[in-house]
C-alpha cells in the first residue's frame with residue numbers, strides 16, 4: 733500500500749521496468765498487457781519519466797491491451813491513444829510488436845464483436861502451445877478497477893464477465909462511457925503469469941475490499957482477475973481504506 737496515488741504510480745512503474753528487464757533476461761522478448769484508466773496511464777507516464785526506463789530493450793517488448801473503448805482511431809479516449817501519448821511514442825517500440833485492439837469506423841466499422849473476434853485471432857496467432865487457452869505468453873498483465881468493481885471492460889452482472897470459451901468479447905451497454913468496448917475475458921486474463929491490479933482513490937475502497945474479501949466475479953469482476961503465478965494489488969491509502977486492519 734502506498735501513501736498517495738503519485739507514489740503508487742512511481743512504485744508500480746519501477747516494478748514494471750524490473751519485470752520487463754527480468755522477462756527479457758529469461759526469454760529475450762518481454763510481453764505486457766496494458767490497461768486504460770487514470771492509474772494505468774499514470775504508471776506509463778512514470779515509466780516514461782524514469783531514469784531506469786532504458787534498462788528495458790523496448791524493441792523487444794510485445795504490447796497488448798486488456799480492453800479498449802470502441803472509438804475511432806486516434807480518439808483521445810481510446811486506451812491505445814492514451815498509452816501511446818504516455819509512453820509508447822517515447823520509447824523505441826517496434827511497431828509490429830504493438831497489438832492494439834481495432835478502432836470503430838475502420839475495418840470492422842461499428843461491429844465490436846467482429847473487432848473482438850479479430851483480436852482473438854491476433855492472440856491465437858502467437859499462442860503458447862503449452863496452455864489450453866489460445867493466448868500468447870503474457871509476462872505481466874496490468875488492470876485497473878472501476879467504482880462498481882469492473883476490470884478491463886468486464887462489468888458486474890453481465891454475460892461478458894461469465895464468458896468461459898472466448899478470449900476476447902465485444903462488450904455492449906456498458907454503464908461507464910463509452911457504451912461499446914472490446915475486452916479480454918477472465919480466462920484470458922487468468923492465463924497471464926502475473927496480474928497486477930492498480931487503483932487509487934476513496935471511490936475504489938469498496939470494490940477493492942469486496943474483491944479481496946472473496947466476492948464472486950459476477951458481482952465484482954476484479955475478484956476474478958488472478959495471475960497463474962502471482963496476483964498483485966497495488967493500492968494507495970484511500971483505495972486500501974476499507975480493507976481489514978493489518979492486511
Ligand SMILES: O=C1O[C@H](COP(=O)(O)O)[C@@H](O)[C@H](O)[C@H]1O
Nearest residue numbers: 767768769770771876877878884
Ligand atoms: O474505462 C476504463 O476504466 C478502468 C478503470 O479506470 P480508472 O480511471 O477508474 O482507473 C480501466 O481499468 C479500463 O482499462 C478502462 O477502459
